Amino acid sequence: MTGGLPTGETSGRGVRRAYLSGSLILIALYPLLTATWRHIDFLVVSISAAPAVAIGLRAILPSRRLPWQLLLAALIVINIGIAVTLLPGSAAFTASTVVDAVGNALVLAAAITQVIRLGRGSLGSIIDTTIVALALGGLLWEAVLLPNLVDPYHLRVQQVNLFIVVFALCGVLGALAQLLLITRWRVPALWLLMAALGLGLVGNIAYAVAPALRTAASMTFMAAFVALGLFGLEPSAPQIARLQAVSQRDELSVGRLVFLWIALAATSVVIGIRLLLGADVDGLFLVVGGPAIAALVMVRIGQLSAARNRAERALRFEASHDHLTGLTNRREFLDQLSNVLRHDEQCVLLFCDLDGFKGVNDRLGHDAGDELLIEVARRLRACVRLGDVVSRFGGDEFLILLRDQVPSAATAVCNRIADALSRSILLRDEQVSIRASVGIAIATGEVDADALIRRADRAMYEAKRDEPTTGIRVVTV
Numbered sequence: 001m002t003g004g005l006p007t008g009e010t011s012g013r014g015v016r017r018a019y020l021s022g023s024l025i026l027i028a029l030y031p032l033l034t035a036t037w038r039h040i041d042f043l044v045v046s047i048s049a050a051p052a053v054a055i056g057l058r059a060i061l062p063s064r065r066l067p068w069q070l071l072l073a074a075l076i077v078i079n080i081g082i083a084v085t086l087l088p089g090s091a092a093f094t095a096s097t098v099v100d101a102v103g104n105a106l107v108l109a110a111a112i113t114q115v116i117r118l119g120r121g122s123l124g125s126i127i128d129t130t131i132v133a134l135a136l137g138g139l140l141w142e143a144v145l146l147p148n149l150v151d152p153y154h155l156r157v158q159q160v161n162l163f164i165v166v167f168a169l170c171g172v173l174g175a176l177a178q179l180l181l182i183t184r185w186r187v188p189a190l191w192l193l194m195a196a197l198g199l200g201l202v203g204n205i206a207y208a209v210a211p212a213l214r215t216a217a218s219m220t221f222m223a224a225f226v227a228l229g230l231f232g233l234e235p236s237a238p239q240i241a242r243l244q245a246v247s248q249r250d251e252l253s254v255g256r257l258v259f260l261w262i263a264l265a266a267t268s269v270v271i272g273i274r275l276l277l278g279a280d281v282d283g284l285f286l287v288v289g290g291p292a293i294a295a296l297v298m299v300r301i302g303q304l305s306a307a308r309n310r311a312e313r314a315l316r317f318e319a320s321h322d323h324l325t326g327l328t329n330r331r332e333f334l335d336q337l338s339n340v341l342r343h344d345e346q347c348v349l350l351f352c353d354l355d356g357f358k359g360v361n362d363r364l365g366h367d368a369g370d371e372l373l374i375e376v377a378r379r380l381r382a383c384v385r386l387g388d389v390v391s392r393f394g395g396d397e398f399l400i401l402l403r404d405q406v407p408s409a410a411t412a413v414c415n416r417i418a419d420a421l422s423r424s425i426l427l428r429d430e431q432v433s434i435r436a437s438v439g440i441a442i443a444t445g446e447v448d449a450d451a452l453i454r455r456a457d458r459a460m461y462e463a464k465r466d467e468p469t470t471g472i473r474v475v476t477v
Contacts, residue, residue, distance in 0.1 A: 053232035074106030133174020135263035189237040196227035325377035333391035350400040351456035379420040
């Protein structure tokens with residue numbers, strides 16, 4: 001066996017180097033070409049990114065391909081828009097603008113889809129960062145871009161397209177930056193995706209405000225396409241699809257709230273200052289950006305509210321249920337039993353105690369004993385109706401409250417319990433058989449919860465004193 005990289009990895013690295021070298025040569029040639037050849041050169045670079053992404057798509061599991069499929073669709077649409085610009089006439093220019101807007105929307109959708117999938121466990125921090133980034137995008141539009149727009153961005157359709165692209169790119173870049181932080185900067189493909197979007201943002205800004213930089217802006221766009229192509233060819237790109245959703249502690253600290261407030265207030269302050277100075281103020285941010293940020297804020301509030309509700313439900317469950325078996329605990333069972341008796345409901349109480357549990361615990365260990373209790377709890381739950389209550393009362397003692405039941409129903413439940421416990425349980429590679437003693441107490445109008453439990457307990461001990469038999473032993477009082 002010889003040393004070195006595997007053949008497939010070496011071949012992949014060669015393809016990436018060839019793609020990067022060829023693309024850099026085409027970008028370097030761009031300023032030296034005539035207008036027609038520049039269009040062709042640009043189109044060759046932009047088109048070449050599509051097969052590169054398609055190659056990467058093949059390495060992704062079908063169920064996780066949506067972001068790559070959206071990105072590939074975006075590249076196809078954008079290249080159609082670029083090709084349309086080669087046609088003469090103003091209609092071609094308008095059509096290419098619309099097609100380009102659709103392509104940009106697909107790129108953003110691909111990035112957003114990937115961010116959402118990867119950032120589910122840290123959605124709060126990603127939303128916070130996105131809100132700040134969108135606010136900065138609005139500030140960039142109002143303070144830098146809008147006052148300095150040049151032809152053809154005096155046309156309203158071009159302004160709307162530019163605003164949406166710049167605004168959305170800022171938001172996605174903020175989300176990607178937070179995602180890189182969460183993943184501890186260890187996924188090169190995410191860097192390439194962020195570089196592609198960042199270069200696209202820079203190119204749009206330069207093209208819109210600096211006519212002298214149009215050539216450099218076009219070269220920046222070409223570099224963005226190359227970054228997308230390298231993203232498709234990057235070996236760590238499939239790793240993104242395999243990454244598990246990461247989790248972070250989600251809390252709105254005072255510092256984060258202040259930071260969010262500054263970000264949200266900054267654009268409003270700039271708009272207000274421009275109005276006070278008599279400068280023109282564009283309504284795009286107010287009509288599009290404001291509602292978008294407000295929607296994210298509402299999502300954030302809803303997410304925090306849902307998290308709080310989940311935490312409250314978890315606390316209530318922990319307070320009322322046994323931590324090992326998940327059954328109702330002693331306190332909750334007493335409360336429910338007292339409530340039933342207080343309303344004079346007809347009910348039957350079963351006190352179930354496992355026989356031989358201590359021997360299993362001593363012989364196989366406490367972990368095996370816990371597994372036995374969990375399995376017994378599962379089987380007991382399966383023996384009763386949905387409205388009945390099964391409780392782990394303590395140790396290996398289980399209480400079952402049969403609500404709205406006549407005494408004869410207890411016999412049927414005991415038969416089901418006997419059948420359930422007759423099947424051995426595999427513990428530590430050993431088949432363990434377990435028996436139970438059951439005492440049955442029938443509620444009368446004058447009895448309270450503690451008295452009914454004591455009666456069922458006495459009945460259980462009478463059953464336990466009987467000669468050992470197979471199945472369970474039952475005594476009714």
